[in-house]
Amino acid sequence: MKKILFLVVSHVLVGAVGFAIGIYTLPILIAPPPPSVEELETLSQQAVYTGEFQRDLEGSDLLHWGEGRVSVGPQSIVFVGKLAPGPDYKLYLSPEFVETGAEFERLREHMVRVGDVRTFENFLVAVPESVDPARYNTVIVWCESFAQFITAARYR
Numbered sequence: 001m002k003k004i005l006f007l008v009v010s011h012v013l014v015g016a017v018g019f020a021i022g023i024y025t026l027p028i029l030i031a032p033p034p035p036s037v038e039e040l041e042t043l044s045q046q047a048v049y050t051g052e053f054q055r056d057l058e059g060s061d062l063l064h065w066g067e068g069r070v071s072v073g074p075q076s077i078v079f080v081g082k083l084a085p086g087p088d089y090k091l092y093l094s095p096e097f098v099e100t101g102a103e104f105e106r107l108r109e110h111m112v113r114v115g116d117v118r119t120f121e122n123f124l125v126a127v128p129e130s131v132d133p134a135r136y137n138t139v140i141v142w143c144e145s146f147a148q149f150i151t152a153a154r155y156r
Helices: 002-030 037-045 101-110
Strands: 049-053 066-072 076-083 089-094 112-117 121-126 138-143 148-154
Touching: 037 066, 037 076, 037 121, 049 076, 049 138, 066 138, 066 148, 089 101, 101 148, 112 121
Parallel strands: none
Antiparallel strands: 049 066, 049 148, 066 076, 076 121, 089 112, 089 138, 138 148
């Protein structure tokens, strides 16, 4: 009986570890190639605002972080740097700087979702015509699937 219980527990544990590794690596495996350096440089020069994603924010941790420069323009948001990989990342603009999931949830109704983040090293997200980045001051990367704060940068 102990042997069967041990086998069941060990198989469940191995299955859970495999599932967790799959959740972490799948977004990396299916991510499209990042935009070209030339495209990022061209669009960064058209930006009106810039900010920095930093790893040491209160809501960031070992698995949820961003690091690099973000440039915000009227037509696009350009990021040159790295994000911790994960599923279902969304880019938001906020009227206030936030650095935790609780702050994000509190202000969410005042934010605007700009688009999807599909790459983890450099990204480019088009700003919809209906969105005016000058009405906001912070860019936020948020994981919708797990309601997890990833990173934020104040740009004005």
